[in-house]
Amino acid sequence: xxxxxxxxxxxxxxxxxxxxxxxxxxxxxxxxxxxxxxxxxxxxxxxxxxxxxxxxxxxxxxxxxxxxxxxxxxxxxxxxxxxxxxxxxxxxxxxxxxxxxxxxxxxxxxxxxxx
Amino acid sequence: xxxxxxxxxxxxxxxxxxxxxxxxxxxxxxxxxxxxxxxxxxxxxxxxxxxxxxxxxxxxxxxxxxxxxxxxxxxxxxxxxxxxxxxxxxxxxxxxxxxxxxxxxxxxxxxxxx
Numbered sequence: 317x318x319x320x321x322x323x324x325x326x327x328x329x330x331x332x333x334x335x336x337x338x339x340x341x342x343x344x345x346x347x348x349x350x351x352x353x354x355x356x357x358x359x360x361x362x363x364x365x366x367x368x369x370x371x372x373x374x375x376x377x378x379x380x381x382x383x384x385x386x387x388x389x390x391x392x393x394x395x396x397x398x399x400x401x402x403x404x405x406x407x408x409x410x411x412x413x414x415x416x417x418x419x420x421x422x423x424x425x426x427x428x429x430x431x
Numbered sequence: 432x433x434x435x436x437x438x439x440x441x442x443x444x445x446x447x448x449x450x451x452x453x454x455x456x457x458x459x460x461x462x463x464x465x466x467x468x469x470x471x472x473x474x475x476x477x478x479x480x481x482x483x484x485x486x487x488x489x490x491x492x493x494x495x496x497x498x499x500x501x502x503x504x505x506x507x508x509x510x511x512x513x514x515x516x517x518x519x520x521x522x523x524x525x526x527x528x529x530x531x532x533x534x535x536x537x538x539x540x541x542x543x544x545x
Binding site for chain 1: 435439465467473474475476477480519521532533535536537538
């Protein structure tokens with residue numbers, strides 16, 4: 317059963333705490349992405365990775381960090397430096413980045429709330 | 432700043448009618464265009480993509496692209512209450528620091544009334 321999984325579905329963070337969101341895919345996709353969605357807003361790109369052991373900042377990378385040690389996994393850490401982390405976080409993957417028709421497929425998302 | 436603009440809605444149509452969702456984009460060199468459907472509280476689901484001028488049909492959905500006008504639309508024929516969702520337009524620009532990553536509009540909320 318191919319797809320993208322994210323965990324946890326809901327996450328609560330205390331002030332000053334780092335939290336890590338998991339994203340795993342078994343689609344054999346090279347590229348993976350993290351987006352943030354706020355109510356009534358479009359998706360904003362946090363980080364993306366085109367290949368293992370390489371990743372680039374997106375439009376709103378401050379306060380976030382990622383790693384890409386395995387092709388299947390692209391975890392996102394929300395650090396205490398991110399002052400307004402409450403949002404819906406979406407992980408996506410595509411066959412490769414930059415190709416004209418490389419559509420992105422999304423995981424189910426993680427809803428993060430700061431207590 | 433590359434932008435993708437959508438009317439936020441809500442767009443309300445009666446069941447069985449045609450729903451027309453519109454999207455404009457600023458980067459004239461944009462290569463491909465995607466429509467995602469997002470139900471409340473869920474993640475986006477790809478429903479169509481188009482890259483050539485003209486129409487592309489898939490079941491009840493038709494995507495229309497006019498690159499000269501920098502305009503892409505999604506038509507939903509015979510709208511059903513289950514089509515009620517937010518529809519996100521996404522554009523892949525030709526150039527940019529993110530190497531062709533998608534730029535998303537804020538979405539149009541569609542409500543189909545029984």
